[in-house]
Amino acid sequence: MKAVISPRALPTSDAGCFVDATLPDPGPPAGHDLRVRVEAVSVNPVDTKARMQRYGGSTGRGGEAILGWDAAGTVDAVGPEVSLFRPGDAVYYAGTIGRPGSNAELQLVDERIVSAKPRSLDWADAAAVPLTAITAYEAIVDRLGVDPEAMDRGKSVLVIAGAGGAGSMAIQIGRLLGLEVIATASRAESTDWCRALGASAVIDHRAPLAEGLKAAGHGEVDCVLLCADTDGYWPQLADVIKPQGAICSIVRTLAPVALNTLMAKCARFSWEAMFARSSFGTPDMIEQHRILERVAAWIDAGQLRSTATERLSPINAENLRAAHARVESGRMIGKIVLSGWK
Ligand SMILES: NC(=O)c1ccc[n+]([C@@H]2O[C@H](COP(=O)([O-])OP(=O)(O)OC[C@H]3O[C@@H](n4cnc5c(N)ncnc54)[C@H](OP(=O)(O)O)[C@@H]3O)[C@@H](O)[C@H]2O)c1
Numbered sequence: 001m002k003a004v005i006s007p008r009a010l011p012t013s014d015a016g017c018f019v020d021a022t023l024p025d026p027g028p029p030a031g032h033d034l035r036v037r038v039e040a041v042s043v044n045p046v047d048t049k050a051r052m053q054r055y056g057g058s059t060g061r062g063g064e065a066i067l068g069w070d071a072a073g074t075v076d077a078v079g080p081e082v083s084l085f086r087p088g089d090a091v092y093y094a095g096t097i098g099r100p101g102s103n104a105e106l107q108l109v110d111e112r113i114v115s116a117k118p119r120s121l122d123w124a125d126a127a128a129v130p131l132t133a134i135t136a137y138e139a140i141v142d143r144l145g146v147d148p149e150a151m152d153r154g155k156s157v158l159v160i161a162g163a164g165g166a167g168s169m170a171i172q173i174g175r176l177l178g179l180e181v182i183a184t185a186s187r188a189e190s191t192d193w194c195r196a197l198g199a200s201a202v203i204d205h206r207a208p209l210a211e212g213l214k215a216a217g218h219g220e221v222d223c224v225l226l227c228a229d230t231d232g233y234w235p236q237l238a239d240v241i242k243p244q245g246a247i248c249s250i251v252r253t254l255a256p257v258a259l260n261t262l263m264a265k266c267a268r269f270s271w272e273a274m275f276a277r278s279s280f281g282t283p284d285m286i287e288q289h290r291i292l293e294r295v296a297a298w299i300d301a302g303q304l305r306s307t308a309t310e311r312l313s314p315i316n317a318e319n320l321r322a323a324h325a326r327v328e329s330g331r332m333i334g335k336i337v338l339s340g341w342k
Helices: 045-053 123-127 130-143 165-176 188-197 209-215 230-240 276-280 287-300 317-328
Strands: 002-005 019-022 033-043 071-078 090-093 106-110 114-116 156-160 180-184 201-203 221-226 241-249 268-271 308-312 335-339
Touching: 033 090, 033 123, 033 317, 045 317, 071 106, 071 123, 090 287, 114 287, 123 308, 123 335, 130 165, 130 221, 130 241, 130 287, 156 165, 156 209, 165 180, 165 188, 165 221, 180 209, 188 201, 201 209, 209 230, 221 230, 230 241, 276 287, 308 317, 317 335
Parallel strands: 156 180, 156 221, 180 201, 221 241, 241 268, 308 335
Antiparallel strands: 002 019, 033 071, 033 106, 033 335, 071 090, 090 114
8 A cells, every 4th residue: 555654753844754655555454443445634733743753653663653643535344343334435533643544545443433424525625524523522522511412502612723623623513512602813814714613703812811802792701622832821711711610721731730720710621632532442432433423414414614724635745744844834724634645
């Protein structure tokens, strides 16, 4: 099979940071595994971090890795315990960090973290969705504790970094679950994007958040979802959260943060790590199959859209290098996707 290899930690300024390779096909699939013929992938910040910090995607050959944690493709073969899919099914998934990723023509992935692809999307638009949709859904429902049947209608959530991949999904899913979504963005185009996805207000994260909320006619919020710079925003959180509110971050801190600042308001803090269920094989890892199914149903009903904004083809070393550089700019609006092998 064709695959794009990350040989070692190299910056995108180095033309050798990705290498086009031909590798033996993986499989046959065992247990709950599917073998998927990958048609399209997208690039997330985890790809760039894994490339430079050397975690995830290892092929087991001399430190090289197949990165890529978002894919859409066709089931090619199934393991003996597979019950949800058959060869020929069109699927989409993020996969898991501890296994070779999706930047390869064939990939093994556990069926419990895979769903049927939204029928209304092409491969590229579908590949933009899984990782950020799982992250946003788990953050809002499982960590912030928002009712999945919209019984918390009218509660507010502040989504910090609203225009990025994760924020773009959080705005849409928050709105679908009945929340009033206030997003942050710092540029005219990222502000417009957040509004188009359903944010009722957009405030500039370069200014104090409490002032931005006030100017937008809001006081404290019920929930905060941090999709950028947890260390930097932490000192402001106690000011913007309501008493007994909930805060979730998807971005690890670089230094310890003062949890005490949240005590007076009895505010709750939790992490979201979308690879946790699959990495630890939790008994409920099939929730990610269900989340992706629910997201596909929303998409096919016209209630949620793919966040793909930039497209490259084919999937090769040159285009992956360009996509990684784009994500590393920190200025993505929505997602960048790659499709086809030529
Ligand atoms: N824990 C998990 O499971 C999980 C899952 C997904 C992502 N993540 C992490 O979450 C972070 C965001 O991922 P992503 O895919 O959304 O990234 P992304 O698409 O690269 O985010 C780009 C957006 O971030 C905004 N931004 C940049 N710096 C900011 C800052 N200091 N404050 C506020 N906004 C800022 C920019 O908005 P403006 O241009 O408007 O400033 C831009 O639109 C990454 O660190 C990623 O690794 C974690």
